[in-house]
Amino acid sequence: MLSLAACGGNNDTSIAAKSPTRTAAAAAIQAAALPEVNLPGYRSQYTIVASGGNFLVTDITTGQTATYTAGQRLRMLDGGVAFDLAGNAGQSFRLYQAAFDRAPDVWGLGFYINAYDNGVVPDVISQSFIDSQEFSSKYGSLDNAAFLTVLYNNVLHRAPDQGGYDFNLSYLNGTNPTGTTVTRAQMLRFFADSAENVSLTEPSTRNGIEYLPWGMTLPETPVATYVGKYDGNFGGTEGGPVSFTFNANGGITLTAHNNVSGADMSGTGTVANGGKLTAQMSGGGRTINLTGSVNAATGYVTGSWTFAGAAGGGVVVAIKAAVPVGPQFSQVKAIITQRCVPCHSVKPTIPGYPVAPNGIRLDTEQEIRNRAGQIYAVTVQSQFMPYLNQTGMTQEERDYIGQWFNAGTP
Numbered sequence: 001m002l003s004l005a006a007c008g009g010n011n012d013t014s015i016a017a018k019s020p021t022r023t024a025a026a027a028a029i030q031a032a033a034l035p036e037v038n039l040p041g042y043r044s045q046y047t048i049v050a051s052g053g054n055f056l057v058t059d060i061t062t063g064q065t066a067t068y069t070a071g072q073r074l075r076m077l078d079g080g081v082a083f084d085l086a087g088n089a090g091q092s093f094r095l096y097q098a099a100f101d102r103a104p105d106v107w108g109l110g111f112y113i114n115a116y117d118n119g120v121v122p123d124v125i126s127q128s129f130i131d132s133q134e135f136s137s138k139y140g141s142l143d144n145a146a147f148l149t150v151l152y153n154n155v156l157h158r159a160p161d162q163g164g165y166d167f168n169l170s171y172l173n174g175t176n177p178t179g180t181t182v183t184r185a186q187m188l189r190f191f192a193d194s195a196e197n198v199s200l201t202e203p204s205t206r207n208g209i210e211y212l213p214w215g216m217t218l219p220e221t222p223v224a225t226y227v228g229k230y231d232g233n234f235g236g237t238e239g240g241p242v243s244f245t246f247n248a249n250g251g252i253t254l255t256a257h258n259n260v261s262g263a264d265m266s267g268t269g270t271v272a273n274g275g276k277l278t279a280q281m282s283g284g285g286r287t288i289n290l291t292g293s294v295n296a297a298t299g300y301v302t303g304s305w306t307f308a309g310a311a312g313g314g315v316v317v318a319i320k321a322a323v324p325v326g327p328q329f330s331q332v333k334a335i336i337t338q339r340c341v342p343c344h345s346v347k348p349t350i351p352g353y354p355v356a357p358n359g360i361r362l363d364t365e366q367e368i369r370n371r372a373g374q375i376y377a378v379t380v381q382s383q384f385m386p387y388l389n390q391t392g393m394t395q396e397e398r399d400y401i402g403q404w405f406n407a408g409t410p
Contacts, residue, residue: 036075044292045302081208088116098192099129101154106212114214127185144172155191219274223250236314297396327404339393376405
């Protein structure tokens with residue numbers, strides 16, 4: 001495999017020194033998707049820090065830390081984090097950034113990671129970026145010389161060095177002594193995976209690459225579900241108690257006390273369907289920006305915060321004050337009534353089911369309690385039910401049923 005990008009970095013500009021057979025090969029392509037580890041919370045519930053070739057993942061609601069390796073990917077309720085920085089995820093990230101000179105959006109990144117995982121030829125993936133509307137709108141019509149200059153400017157963020165520029169251009173034009181021609185798709189990929197670009201993008205990828213796994217359905221919990229008061233703490237370089245009050249239209253009001261500065265703080269924010277939130281609060285001459293999420297199933301608000309215009313930051317955790325201790329049967333019954341009873345009823349309402357499958361009915365509390373173990377096995381452990389998920393049971397609802405069962409079916 002040729003590796004031509006940024007070849008003019010050393011002082012020897014001879015063709016022999018830069019022969020494609022003597023340059024470092026681009027990163028190897030993984031044969032398939034890496035195994036995923038499912039975590040039960042939103043991304044904001046976890047901090048991730050690279051450490052000695054591994055990744056330390058801490059659940060900020062419990063303080064527990066687990067260690068993962070570069071051979072793994074994580075899937076949370078609202079997205080994934082990939083640790084294959086030298087594999088398909090890393091190559092997808094760098095190629096995306098190289099083509100568009102911007103950080104990848106998580107949806108698009110998930111699409112291209114999936115393409116790599118499923119064996120799409122890397123040059124085909126690279127060409128798809130060049131053929132995209134965004135690439136055309138950003139750069140217009142380019143000859144080989146202009147295309148190569150764009151790669152130096154946008155990928156390596158520097159002007160071309162003459163030796164490397166001439167060398168790479170000779171391969172685009174097919175005028176090198178070997179007569180070899182390299183396509184633009186190949187050249188874009190070589191630049192993206194060059195050692196120089198790997199170093200440039202390392203700060204953005206060192207703690208994992210966030211993406212939306214292809215085909216994943218995001219939570220769509222309505223904002224009205226989150227109504228209530230959540231109390232907790234923000235911590236880090238500074239900290240103290242904080243309270244969030246969510247209203248039915250998605251608005252949030254915040255109050256806090258900074259134990260370091262001694263100042264009271266207040267502010268506002270918004271939450272979207274699905275639980276993503278942003279907020280800002282000020283007091284004592286400081287302003288704090290917060291991002292995170294709220295989990296209706298657990299009652300937790302989790303996230304991170306930074307000072308506006310100043311160094312410093314940390315995490316925030318709060319729990320809904322009105323949430324009873326432990327899962328409640330009334331909520332479990334509501335989930336089962338909505339997601340399971342359309343089939344498993346005296347009078348099923350889903351077409352094609354004149355009677356309840358296998359005679360299993362879940363209309364009453366006693367029927368549900370009698371089959372609690374079966375319900376847990378097929379909705380939480382295997383997730384085989386609801387069949388084909390025709391009624392749209394969410395992961396939050398499955399988690400809640402699991403919490404209820406594990407708490408002894410109160």
